[in-house]
Amino acid sequence: MPDLTHLSNTGEADMVDVSGKAATERVAVAEGRIVMRRETLELALSGNAKKGDVFAAARIAGIMAAKKTHELIPLCHPLLLTKVRVDLEPDAALPGIRVRAMAKVAGQTGVEMEALTGVSVACLTLYDMLKAVDRDMRIEGIAVLAKSGGRSGDWTRDQASG
Template sequence: MTSLTHLSSQGEAAMVDVSAKAETDRTAIAEGHVVMLPETLELALSGNAKKGDVMAAARIAGIMAAKKTHELIPLCHPLLLTKVSVDIEPDATLPGFRVTALAKVKGQTGVEMEALTAVSIACLTLYDMLKAVDRFMRIEGIGLLEKQGGKSGSWKRNAE
């Protein structure tokens, strides 16, 4: 196990100094899903949800959240993101929505937190827009799928 990078030698929280790191292309992909009643999924897909197009709102919320990650998560570096995408797919087997976010940057630090933040906020937005009809929804499975770039190279979650 490696040591925590956000702690000083005295155990104090500290932002990591990335100034000596090489600038590289970095990518991260995260996922999560919202489980709901089948009727709730049908309502969302019909376009008749009281609050409007739930997938469009969640997609925009996720992209906006990725851009503000450094304001939400202590000690995260502000990044000049070159791409953020949020894909939301209905899945009748859940039933609910599967959310995937991709974040890219050319920089000195990774974009895992930006991808994870995008997924989290997109899922929360889906929940918010549908909670009036389904209080039993659950947000599950938020995690990093893969990352590329930087000194540590590529990483991919093994199929579970």
């Protein structure tokens, strides 16, 4: 089990010093989903939701959230992100919407938290925009799928782990 890097020797919160790390291209991809009634998904797809274009709002919210991760999560470093992409895919089998976020940086620390924050806020925005018609929606399955770059190299979630 690796040591927790956000704790000092005395157990206090401590921001990691990344100044000695090489700046490399780092990419992370995360996903999540929001499950809803079939009628709610159809309303979202129609573009006639009371609050407007739920897909556009969720995409923008996810991108903005990724850029502000350091303001939301204690001890996260502020990063000069070079790219954030948020994709939303309707899935009739859920029924619901699958959300995937990719964050990229040329820097000294990873971007997993930025990808996770983008997915989380995009899902929360979908919930907010559709809650008037479906309060039973649920957000689930938020996880990092892959990351690349840095000293630890590339990592991909084992598909068998869910």
